[in-house]
Amino acid sequence: MENDNNRRKFIKNVGMGAAAIGTAGLAGVLSSCKDQQKEKAAVKEEPKAKTIEWKMVTTWPPHFPMLGEGADNLAKWVDEMSGGRLKIKVYGGGELVPPLGVFDAVSQGTAEMGHGAAYYWAGKAPASQFFAAVPFGFNAQSINAWLYSGGGMQLWEELYGKFNLKPFVAGNTGVQMGGWFNKEINTMEDFKGLKMRIPGLGGKVLAKAGGNAVLVAGGEIFTNLERGVIDATEWVGPFHDLKMGFYKAAKYYYSPGWHEPGTALESMVNLDAWNALPDDLKAIVEAATYKSNMWMLSEFEAKNNKALKTLINEHNVQPRQFPESVLKALKKLSIEVLEELAASDPMSRKVYDSFLEFQKNIYEWNKVTEEPYQKLKYL
Amino acid sequence: MENDNNRRKFIKNVGMGAAAIGTAGLAGVLSSCKDQQKEKAAVKEEPKAKTIEWKMVTTWPPHFPMLGEGADNLAKWVDEMSGGRLKIKVYGGGELVPPLGVFDAVSQGTAEMGHGAAYYWAGKAPASQFFAAVPFGFNAQSINAWLYSGGGMQLWEELYGKFNLKPFVAGNTGVQMGGWFNKEINTMEDFKGLKMRIPGLGGKVLAKAGGNAVLVAGGEIFTNLERGVIDATEWVGPFHDLKMGFYKAAKYYYSPGWHEPGTALESMVNLDAWNALPDDLKAIVEAATYKSNMWMLSEFEAKNNKALKTLINEHNVQPRQFPESVLKALKKLSIEVLEELAASDPMSRKVYDSFLEFQKNIYEWNKVTEEPYQKLKYL
Numbered sequence: 001m002e003n004d005n006n007r008r009k010f011i012k013n014v015g016m017g018a019a020a021i022g023t024a025g026l027a028g029v030l031s032s033c034k035d036q037q038k039e040k041a042a043v044k045e046e047p048k049a050k051t052i053e054w055k056m057v058t059t060w061p062p063h064f065p066m067l068g069e070g071a072d073n074l075a076k077w078v079d080e081m082s083g084g085r086l087k088i089k090v091y092g093g094g095e096l097v098p099p100l101g102v103f104d105a106v107s108q109g110t111a112e113m114g115h116g117a118a119y120y121w122a123g124k125a126p127a128s129q130f131f132a133a134v135p136f137g138f139n140a141q142s143i144n145a146w147l148y149s150g151g152g153m154q155l156w157e158e159l160y161g162k163f164n165l166k167p168f169v170a171g172n173t174g175v176q177m178g179g180w181f182n183k184e185i186n187t188m189e190d191f192k193g194l195k196m197r198i199p200g201l202g203g204k205v206l207a208k209a210g211g212n213a214v215l216v217a218g219g220e221i222f223t224n225l226e227r228g229v230i231d232a233t234e235w236v237g238p239f240h241d242l243k244m245g246f247y248k249a250a251k252y253y254y255s256p257g258w259h260e261p262g263t264a265l266e267s268m269v270n271l272d273a274w275n276a277l278p279d280d281l282k283a284i285v286e287a288a289t290y291k292s293n294m295w296m297l298s299e300f301e302a303k304n305n306k307a308l309k310t311l312i313n314e315h316n317v318q319p320r321q322f323p324e325s326v327l328k329a330l331k332k333l334s335i336e337v338l339e340e341l342a343a344s345d346p347m348s349r350k351v352y353d354s355f356l357e358f359q360k361n362i363y364e365w366n367k368v369t370e371e372p373y374q375k376l377k378y379l
Numbered sequence: 380m381e382n383d384n385n386r387r388k389f390i391k392n393v394g395m396g397a398a399a400i401g402t403a404g405l406a407g408v409l410s411s412c413k414d415q416q417k418e419k420a421a422v423k424e425e426p427k428a429k430t431i432e433w434k435m436v437t438t439w440p441p442h443f444p445m446l447g448e449g450a451d452n453l454a455k456w457v458d459e460m461s462g463g464r465l466k467i468k469v470y471g472g473g474e475l476v477p478p479l480g481v482f483d484a485v486s487q488g489t490a491e492m493g494h495g496a497a498y499y500w501a502g503k504a505p506a507s508q509f510f511a512a513v514p515f516g517f518n519a520q521s522i523n524a525w526l527y528s529g530g531g532m533q534l535w536e537e538l539y540g541k542f543n544l545k546p547f548v549a550g551n552t553g554v555q556m557g558g559w560f561n562k563e564i565n566t567m568e569d570f571k572g573l574k575m576r577i578p579g580l581g582g583k584v585l586a587k588a589g590g591n592a593v594l595v596a597g598g599e600i601f602t603n604l605e606r607g608v609i610d611a612t613e614w615v616g617p618f619h620d621l622k623m624g625f626y627k628a629a630k631y632y633y634s635p636g637w638h639e640p641g642t643a644l645e646s647m648v649n650l651d652a653w654n655a656l657p658d659d660l661k662a663i664v665e666a667a668t669y670k671s672n673m674w675m676l677s678e679f680e681a682k683n684n685k686a687l688k689t690l691i692n693e694h695n696v697q698p699r700q701f702p703e704s705v706l707k708a709l710k711k712l713s714i715e716v717l718e719e720l721a722a723s724d725p726m727s728r729k730v731y732d733s734f735l736e737f738q739k740n741i742y743e744w745n746k747v748t749e750e751p752y753q754k755l756k757y758l
Binding site: 077080081082083136139140141142144145146147148149150174175177255256257258261262278279280283284286287288290291293294295297298299301302303304305306308309319321324327328331358361362363364365366367368369370371372373374375376377379 | 456459460461462515518519520521523524525526527528529553554556634635636637640641657658659662663665666667669670672673674676677678680681682683684685687688698700703706707710737740741742743744745746747748749750751752753754755756758
């Protein structure tokens with residue numbers, strides 16, 4: 001997919017999904033969607049077994065690698081496990097409702113199921129951001145431990161329940177990359193005036209550092225970067241970044257992705273549709289999300305390094321790491337951003353407190369396990 | 380569970396499972412089991428849906444925390460998802476066949492399903508050890524990426540297929556602890572003559588270092604450690620170690636678990652039983668193993684640090700880390716052990732080559748992701 005035609009096709013496709021859009025300022029798109037009328041789950045009577053038909057709306061371009069594929073797989077696995085009794089038709093972002101219309105569409109029952117990332121709903125439920133990615137927050141293993149075994153899921157259910165939704169973890173990107181820059185980042189001064197495409201909480205941190213966090217539609221990022229309209233962009237990791245061709249438009253590739261150290265993807269189900277499911281199909285949908293979570297992280301881990309090697313060996317990219325002093329300053333600003341969020345919204349305070357408590361404990365555990373593990377490779 | 384009665388009860392229980400036994404020299408136990416006759420899957424005809432009844436034999440004491448619970452959950456989830464069409468009765472180690480008789484019992488069809496860890500079958504299929512734990516090998520995230528997305532599962536299926544078995548990953552302990560010692564480990568000299576309960580490949584490494592790797596039944600470890608019959612023991616991690624009361628019998632608690640940096644648990648299904656399943660039940664069993672894998676690691680991560688804090692704060696345990704020079708020397712010996720294994724068995728060579736290739740790649744990826752992530756906590 002590295003030739004230019006393929007890249008252009010990929011980028012055009014990307015323009016359709018929220019992965020490309022950022023998390024704010026797009027509410028206006030919602031009202032323009034002609035298909036956004038309420039519909040109820042179509043339930044057909046079969047001679048021997050009911051076939052339930054659901055729609056799944058997603059924030060991703062159709063069949064978008066890893067993320068849209070995760071939604072496709074989820075539907076396929078539910079179909080297989082249910083012996084065809086629960087059929088879920090997957091819609092790419094914009095096909096039935098706009099990418100950022102997913103939350104409302106599932107909440108209102110236009111679609112029974114949705115797939116995306118919880119930080120896209122920051123404008124509706126600020127605390128949702130803790131269930132996707134937090135600057136200097138959890139990696140994949142830790143967010144899963146918090147969600148499944150540390151009380152996180154219960155809080156997420158409490159938050160989404162107010163919107164008539166039931167949430168599920170449905171994937172993870174692993175530690176992301178820090179982004180592509182046309183300017184070296186040596187000190188915090190280098191962020192002053194830096195125009196960077198970086199959405200959400202990470203964007204707020206950049207703004208505190210004196211940068212300009214800008215919103216750029218996915219299909220425009222490459223051109224904007226190439227022409228100097230923006231100085232930098234974050235995206236996902238080498239597997240997706242290679243497809244976008246950013247190496248042709250930016251000099252420096254930084255790690256780690258301090259702003260998204262282990263982004264969780266989500267699936268959500270309309271609570272009325274959920275409650276109407278028989279118990280076996282409930283168990284099937286839930287297990288499919290667990291499988292998807294494990295599948296996606298494994299795919300990311302297996303494929304990202306291959307793409308990174310291609311970037312290094314075929315496109316002369318030299319990955320760099322942010323200086324420690326810069327990361328330290330960014331962390332301080334991140335904590336300010338998170339405290340401001342928690343101060344502005346009681347549910348965010350409640351979720352952040354749970355997050356902080358779990359983080360403290362898992363950090364202590366990491367010190368004797370995952371941290372020394374990472375050193376074994378140098379022995 | 381820290382009072383002495385509870386500890387004794389727990390240890391007595393532990394004596395029933397392979398978790399307590401080590402991985403070699405116990406073939407003799409097999410022949411003594413009266414229940415080890417071949418049986419076929421009992422298939423009852425119901426008026427509307429077939430109910431299939433399976434037995435799952437396990438290497439764990441009945442309902443053993445996390446590991447045996449993982450087997451219980453697997454059966455429960457399959458029951459729920461199948462609407463009761465596939466009923467799996469779980470047997471603790473020794474209840475139907477001995478803990479280390481699981482592989483043969485499922486291979487021969489005495490039971491349709493098994494649950495354990497692949498390194499228990501080193502005597503029958505040496506390459507199986509790569510699918511559980513390898514000294515200085517993968518952590519949980521990397522072994523999952525290798526198995527699910529890096530070709531590992533295909534090799535595992537090839538290996539187990541020869542024994543009429545289909546393998547599944549069904550859990551992970553995360554990075555284990557290095558063990559309990561009554562002697563400080565400052566240099567490799569300290570391993571000379573050290574009597575330590577450490578099974579499998581780790582035991583071979585210890586032997587190369589001049590130590591005595593001894594086999595001690597689980598119920599005997601505490602007493603042997605307390606009386607100085609052994610100088611050290613490894614077990615799992617703080618959650619399980621606390622229950623065993625080792626802090627009363629040993630002075631030093633070392634990390635990291637270089638010998639088991641991310642032990643995968645397994646489930647296996649007799650291939651005839653598997654092939655007889657309808658497709659929906661196949662998909663259900665597979666998804667249940669994914670869910671179990673994610674569930675177990677999350678539970679370990681969430682609960683281990685709490686137990687570690689109890690050990691430190693209530694029992695004055697001071698965790699230590701092995702000196703870098705010691706880990707370096709142990710790694711060199713581990714590679715010798717693995718090369719010897721690969722040289723002795725063509726399938727081990729094939730699996731080890733795949734393992735090494737994936738390890739090289741994932742190490743490069745870890746350098747820009749999980750490794751810098753581990754440093755964020757100190758900023």
